[in-house]
Amino acid sequence: MAPSRKKEGKVKATRQVRHEVPVDDEFEMYQEAVKRIVRPDNQLQLTDTELKEEITRVLTGDNPNIPKNISKYNFKDKCYKPDPPGQSEHMAIQFSMNGCSLHHDSEEFKAQEQYQAKKAEEEADARKAMEAESAEAGEELADGDGAEESGKNQFNYSERAAQTFNNPLRERGVSTEPPPIVPFGATITQWEIYDFYMADYAATIMKNRLHEQADKGKKSGGYGSYEEPAPAAAAVGKEEDTVHSAKMENALKILERLVNQNAEDEIFNDFKYWEDASDQFREGEGSLLPLWRFSTDRTKRKQVTALCWNPQYPDLFAVGYGSYDFMRQGSGMICCFSLKNTSFPEFIFSTESGVMCLDFHPQHPSLLAVGCYDGTVMVYDVRNKGMRPIYSSSIKTGKHTDPVWQVFWQAEDLAKELNFFSISSDGRVANWIMSKNELKMEPIMQLKLVNSVKDDPEETSLSGLAGGCCFDFNKTQEHLFIVGTEEGNIHKCSKAYSGQYLETYKGHHMAVYSIKWNPFHERVFISCSADWTVKIWDHNLNYPIMSFDLNNAVGDVCWSPYSSTVFAAVTSDGKVHVFDLAENKHEPLCEQKVVKRAKLTHVCFNEKDFMVIVGDDRGGVNSLKLSPNLRKLHHPVNEEGVVVEGVDNAEVQKAKMDKLLQASDAKAPSS
Amino acid sequence: MSSITEVEETLARIQSHKGVKGVLICTKSGSAVRSSLPPAETETYAALITQLALKAASVARTLDPTDDLTFLRIRSRKHEVMVAPDKEYLLVVVQNPDEGEEV
Numbered sequence: 001m002a003p004s005r006k007k008e009g010k011v012k013a014t015r016q017v018r019h020e021v022p023v024d025d026e027f028e029m030y031q032e033a034v035k036r037i038v039r040p041d042n043q044l045q046l047t048d049t050e051l052k053e054e055i056t057r058v059l060t061g062d063n064p065n066i067p068k069n070i071s072k073y074n075f076k077d078k079c080y081k082p083d084p085p086g087q088s089e090h091m092a093i094q095f096s097m098n099g100c101s102l103h104h105d106s107e108e109f110k111a112q113e114q115y116q117a118k119k120a121e122e123e124a125d126a127r128k129a130m131e132a133e134s135a136e137a138g139e140e141l142a143d144g145d146g147a148e149e150s151g152k153n154q155f156n157y158s159e160r161a162a163q164t165f166n167n168p169l170r171e172r173g174v175s176t177e178p179p180p181i182v183p184f185g186a187t188i189t190q191w192e193i194y195d196f197y198m199a200d201y202a203a204t205i206m207k208n209r210l211h212e213q214a215d216k217g218k219k220s221g222g223y224g225s226y227e228e229p230a231p232a233a234a235a236v237g238k239e240e241d242t243v244h245s246a247k248m249e250n251a252l253k254i255l256e257r258l259v260n261q262n263a264e265d266e267i268f269n270d271f272k273y274w275e276d277a278s279d280q281f282r283e284g285e286g287s288l289l290p291l292w293r294f295s296t297d298r299t300k301r302k303q304v305t306a307l308c309w310n311p312q313y314p315d316l317f318a319v320g321y322g323s324y325d326f327m328r329q330g331s332g333m334i335c336c337f338s339l340k341n342t343s344f345p346e347f348i349f350s351t352e353s354g355v356m357c358l359d360f361h362p363q364h365p366s367l368l369a370v371g372c373y374d375g376t377v378m379v380y381d382v383r384n385k386g387m388r389p390i391y392s393s394s395i396k397t398g399k400h401t402d403p404v405w406q407v408f409w410q411a412e413d414l415a416k417e418l419n420f421f422s423i424s425s426d427g428r429v430a431n432w433i434m435s436k437n438e439l440k441m442e443p444i445m446q447l448k449l450v451n452s453v454k455d456d457p458e459e460t461s462l463s464g465l466a467g468g469c470c471f472d473f474n475k476t477q478e479h480l481f482i483v484g485t486e487e488g489n490i491h492k493c494s495k496a497y498s499g500q501y502l503e504t505y506k507g508h509h510m511a512v513y514s515i516k517w518n519p520f521h522e523r524v525f526i527s528c529s530a531d532w533t534v535k536i537w538d539h540n541l542n543y544p545i546m547s548f549d550l551n552n553a554v555g556d557v558c559w560s561p562y563s564s565t566v567f568a569a570v571t572s573d574g575k576v577h578v579f580d581l582a583e584n585k586h587e588p589l590c591e592q593k594v595v596k597r598a599k600l601t602h603v604c605f606n607e608k609d610f611m612v613i614v615g616d617d618r619g620g621v622n623s624l625k626l627s628p629n630l631r632k633l634h635h636p637v638n639e640e641g642v643v644v645e646g647v648d649n650a651e652v653q654k655a656k657m658d659k660l661l662q663a664s665d666a667k668a669p670s671s
Numbered sequence: 672m673s674s675i676t677e678v679e680e681t682l683a684r685i686q687s688h689k690g691v692k693g694v695l696i697c698t699k700s701g702s703a704v705r706s707s708l709p710p711a712e713t714e715t716y717a718a719l720i721t722q723l724a725l726k727a728a729s730v731a732r733t734l735d736p737t738d739d740l741t742f743l744r745i746r747s748r749k750h751e752v753m754v755a756p757d758k759e760y761l762l763v764v765v766q767n768p769d770e771g772e773e774v
Contacts, residue, residue: 256688344684
């Protein structure tokens, strides 16, 4: 037992040594620990010899604690016998534990094998049964039963699961650049669709046409160039100035008219609707309602020398400006006014010389023939704003040498060329033909003086020609026309006989200012003169059938377009006289002063509305509405006093004039 | 050239008419190109009238696609607004129609 003790002591000693090592000493910390042997006090003190003494001990398998001298009574032998301890009694069990292993050759193993085989058989049967069932049901049995068949420890099998790391889930996405999105919204209407189709249609037509042209070019010339119609530059130039475009001009024109209409609302209402109610109570009397006054700043110092309504547009009329004063001649002007815009003329043309007469072509309403004081005749196209006449007579083409007092459009000749007549105080009547590039003159006749004293040859030689002042062409007999002269004579002429007069009517003593055929009766014409009179003639009679003294120079006279017996005359004291011969053969129905301190120079009836325009020598034109009494048509009434329907107005008017003529015929011989 | 002067003259004449408050030319988008109205009024008129004119044109076209609006008059108690629409531009005249009558 000593060595073991020794060992024990040594171990203890080392432990204590370690305890003695000062931990906090820095220096010694790195030093080897010093071994010191410390002996406990109660340790047996032995000498070196004693310590070196060898003691031998033998280990046996006998348990020394088991008694060997036990004796037991033996009943068989009926005596005590020593009983030595058995082999097994020497065994001391230090530790025991039951295992679960079976020995391969043991009975238990065999039993267990049998049991397992039996159990496996049962399970296989059960499985087969289940499979059969599921096969019937058409199902497949889940796998995994095979694990049971593997040789698994049936007794202390424990399932061991290991948790492995789960790989962290990662999502990976790539966002591509989305295709560009443009929101587009529009409301579409039927007309937009229509517009688009129309544009498309026009484009295709254009394309086809260009192709055709290109084809033609190839066929004919070989090098037909395919060219875009390129007024592009011009178009761009126009676009820049939309404010001044033609469209804007048009819009402005309409607006000006509207503004004008708003401002003069009352006058427009009067023009259209107002009727003089007092006419019902005064038989044989009428009145004129002044409407607008047309004038511009540029014409204030000029005299109105001509008036002419447009035959196609009843609201449009042309005014010629010039001067009747020989000493005060200046430039002339033509203004076309419209009732739709009473404040400013639609068209303005300036002429070098004063305008004396105007006439619109009856079939071509834009053509305006103009005669001037210097003897030129011109033709204007009023649509053409170039300010220049499209035709003008010159000395080469034989212009008049004196003022042209009247121009008058004729029906187209055989060559379909437009032509008009002119009369001038140089004593000539000329026909002007509008050929392609110039105005051709054709003399019609020269107005010879008719001598009062036929035997005086001197006078004939001295005096040249009679100054023509006015003329008018018969409505039914085309060749027939009457001419008024400065001398006061009126001549009936024919285009066919250029040399002589068919008839000479003497009655006026001064210049005949105006002469007009009656629009309804082909035999009757009216004349007015500076000798204060207006005379009515039958061209078959060489004396006037009626004469009216108006106490002033009569500037112009005009038949009404609606009644054969109504005419209007203007005098230089600013009065308008309106007569209706069917109502009163001696006195005017209306005598009204319409301008102050101005002479009236011309008068003209509107074809459609019951109104007249009168021009004065101050550059103004006044429009006057005729009251109901001045525009009676005198339709025949039956016995009950009801107007007979269905009678042609022309017939009625002609009959009315016939009646007048008969009355005057009866009176004539006495006068 | 003559067209320019003519347009200018007409504009001047319209403005000088009785009762005319002002003349306004504006684009379809409602911006004034030219105006004789005070600036504030110009703006309102241009903005409002273009809208109305477009609508009116739309009405006319919807009723009959071959038709088109040529003119628009608005008569109020105090004024009359006259609009002449064009492809690109609107011409607007504001007038007080009673002013002329009172004179």
